[in-house]
Amino acid sequence: MVVKRNPEQTRQSILAAAFEEIHRNGFRGTSLERILADTGLTKGALYHHFPNKDALGHAIIDEVLRRQIWARWIEPMLQDEDPIRGLQGTLRELTTDDVRLVCERGCPLNNLAQEMSPADPIFREKIQALYRLWREKITEALARGQGRGYVREDIDCGDTATFIISSLEGAAGLAKGMGEPAVVAACVGGIDRYLESLRSHQLFPIR
Amino acid sequence: MVVKRNPEQTRQSILAAAFEEIHRNGFRGTSLERILADTGLTKGALYHHFPNKDALGHAIIDEVLRRQIWARWIEPMLQDEDPIRGLQGTLRELTTDDVRLVCERGCPLNNLAQEMSPADPIFREKIQALYRLWREKITEALARGQGRGYVREDIDCGDTATFIISSLEGAAGLAKGMGEPAVVAACVGGIDRYLESLRSHQLFPIR
DNA sequence: CTTTTTACATACTGTACGGTATGATCGTAG
DNA sequence: CTACGATCATACCGTACAGTATGTAAAAAG
Numbered sequence: 001m002v003v004k005r006n007p008e009q010t011r012q013s014i015l016a017a018a019f020e021e022i023h024r025n026g027f028r029g030t031s032l033e034r035i036l037a038d039t040g041l042t043k044g045a046l047y048h049h050f051p052n053k054d055a056l057g058h059a060i061i062d063e064v065l066r067r068q069i070w071a072r073w074i075e076p077m078l079q080d081e082d083p084i085r086g087l088q089g090t091l092r093e094l095t096t097d098d099v100r101l102v103c104e105r106g107c108p109l110n111n112l113a114q115e116m117s118p119a120d121p122i123f124r125e126k127i128q129a130l131y132r133l134w135r136e137k138i139t140e141a142l143a144r145g146q147g148r149g150y151v152r153e154d155i156d157c158g159d160t161a162t163f164i165i166s167s168l169e170g171a172a173g174l175a176k177g178m179g180e181p182a183v184v185a186a187c188v189g190g191i192d193r194y195l196e197s198l199r200s201h202q203l204f205p206i207r
Numbered sequence: 208m209v210v211k212r213n214p215e216q217t218r219q220s221i222l223a224a225a226f227e228e229i230h231r232n233g234f235r236g237t238s239l240e241r242i243l244a245d246t247g248l249t250k251g252a253l254y255h256h257f258p259n260k261d262a263l264g265h266a267i268i269d270e271v272l273r274r275q276i277w278a279r280w281i282e283p284m285l286q287d288e289d290p291i292r293g294l295q296g297t298l299r300e301l302t303t304d305d306v307r308l309v310c311e312r313g314c315p316l317n318n319l320a321q322e323m324s325p326a327d328p329i330f331r332e333k334i335q336a337l338y339r340l341w342r343e344k345i346t347e348a349l350a351r352g353q354g355r356g357y358v359r360e361d362i363d364c365g366d367t368a369t370f371i372i373s374s375l376e377g378a379a380g381l382a383k384g385m386g387e388p389a390v391v392a393a394c395v396g397g398i399d400r401y402l403e404s405l406r407s408h409q410l411f412p413i414r
Numbered sequence: 415c416t417t418t419t420t421a422c423a424t425a426c427t428g429t430a431c432g433g434t435a436t437g438a439t440c441g442t443a444g
Numbered sequence: 445c446t447a448c449g450a451t452c453a454t455a456c457c458g459t460a461c462a463g464t465a466t467g468t469a470a471a472a473a474g
Binding site for chain 2 (some may be wrong): 024025026028029104105106109110112113114115117118119124127128131132156157159160161162165166167169170171173174176177178179182183185186187189190191194197206
């Protein structure tokens with residue numbers, strides 16, 4: 001059987017396997033050999049696509065994590081006319097779909113941030129950039145929500161966005177730390193009520 | 208100069224140095240040699256007091272972290288007749304005293320939880336026990352606060368305690384992840400308003 | 415004082431793992 | 445078809461670091 005070569009697919013499979021292993025065991029807790037065993041590749045392939053282990057981690061942030069955050073948290077919020085409802089929608093998924101996943105592995109971005117942010121400046125830079133992107137999008141969405149009459153006018157959108165992300169990461173982190181699925185429920189409930197408190201109380205949104 | 212031997216003090220100095228290094232570089236990122244260099248001791252001393260590196264980490268949770276959580280978060284809350292005011296008091300310290308420390312190193316318990324909880328069952332067990340203790344004390348304090356008329360009657364004290372801890376850890380984690388002192392301010396503001404929303408609205412507390 | 419145990423210091427070992435050197439095969443340009 | 449760079453595989457290297465073996469001085473026991 002002659003295996004067709006597909007460099008880009010090879011690269012993606014390495015990224016996917018590395019993401020999985022790192023999500024499970026952390027960056028330092030994951031050996032390159034383990035990643036390669038998952039993909040069926042060898043070191044030659046890995047070091048052809050990535051100069052070293054750190055660069056692989058950097059690529060995971062820039063590509064895998066950025067996509068995930070965007071698809072899961074930003075896109076639905078942008079789709080919905082009411083940003084609060086958009087966020088609550090994604091929030092609800094956490095309590096139904098992947099409670100166990102969160103309890104066992106936590107949030108991959110939070111994991112990497114806590115582990116690698118103080119250790120390597122490039123990691124820190126890329127993680128901060130991703131957090132800033134996330135916060136910026138929530139901030140903008142909240143501001144638009146204010147204009148549309150969905151969100152209270154007396155809140156600072158930037159600070160609110162910061163606190164929302166902080167609460168989400170805190171929930172994922174504590175769920176992972178305590179290992180109890182009930183933690184997810186309690187925290188999601190708290191966040192949901194907080195989001196609800198951001199609503200403008202006009203009965204009918206403008207336009 | 209004849210150095211008087213003091214085994215317990217030696218043990219404590221190892222624990223203190225290990226806590227510092229681990230708080231800075233994480234558990235796996237900290238080498239035993241580094242800890243010993245800080246203390247001026249050698250491996251003989253370390254392996255006399257602790258069977259291995261893991262056991263040292265376990266002792267840090269049981270002794271150092273437990274004491275810190277108790278002194279910083281539980282004790283002031285118990286001292287105050289109004290648990291909400293007690294929590295807010297400690298919260299205020301974060302924004303004044305050690306903002307930079309939090310931004311650079313995060314919460315030591317959260318750090319250890321995210322890094323070691325999935326890796327080692329004993330770590331996970333001890334971390335969970337500490338979180339449960341913390342949550343239990345907040346839960347009890349809130350319940351007493353309800354009886355005294357300080358805390359709203361319509362909240363679930365356990366879920367509320369869980370969300371409080373989650374928010375605190377989330378704030379520390381995001382501050383570390385983003386590296387911005389402003390994150391602490393924004394999150395503390397959010398938590399403070401959340402705590403305020405837990406207040407009973409009777410004008411005069413019972414008794 | 416003698417003996418034993420405690421509390422360390424010093425020197426060494428084993429290994430896991432990130433990284434490299436080299437070679438083979440595929441795809442593609444000319 | 446030929447040549448050459450791209451895409452991998454295989455075998456090996458260096459080292460950081462947890463852990464061990466052994467020795468020694470200080471307390472404690474007797």
